[in-house]
Amino acid sequence: MPEPTILLVPGLRDAVAEHWQTLLEAQAPRVRSVPPMGRTDLDCAARCTAIERAAQAIEGPVVIVAHSGGCITVAHWAQSSRRRVHGALLATPPDFDTAMPAGYPTLAQLAAAGWLPVPRTRLPFRSIVAASRNDPLGSFDRVAALARDWGSEFADLGEVGHLNPASGYGPWPAAHDFIARLAAAH
DSSP states (O other), X not given: OOOOEEEEEOOSOOOOTTSHHHHHHHHSSSEEEOOOOTTTOOOHHHHHHHHHHHHHTOOSOEEEEEETHHHHHHHXXXXXXXXXXXXXXXXXXXXXXXXXXTTSOOHHHHHHTTOOSOOOSOOSSOEEEEEOTTOTTSOHHHHHHHHHHHTOEEEEOOSXXXXXXXXXXXXXXXXXXXXXXXXXXX
């Protein structure tokens, strides 16, 4: 089977040069990316359409690598997409059912943009949820519950904050290991 193409799905952020997903895009040989959504363009359906468009443009197997709100987008997208996916790495999904810190969308904004309720059904592909014990956007126990509901393997990353530059992450070498596990699963 051919090597999977990695499809990066960023969360509620703009383009960030030091972000591990941006660095991964520059390192891996077969990578496509869904454009970052920022924190103001909250239309969940539009984000799902962007994933579908990007996934359908890829020939051969796909491994999704999502971060933060991108994980929630993938869960919404998976409810209706017919695109077969080899697997998904879902890194530090936020808890959109709980109010987030200042500077992030409110629960009312998330609901109005179609994010709530967060899908809790089993994903139709193999997945790994990688969680932080001190993530300001999602408690460890709430993220573990998401992983159970999605039928995902659960990976405890320890205390890595939100796994972003503000938490001290640029490079995240473990992403390569998770992607390799998903790629080898079939």
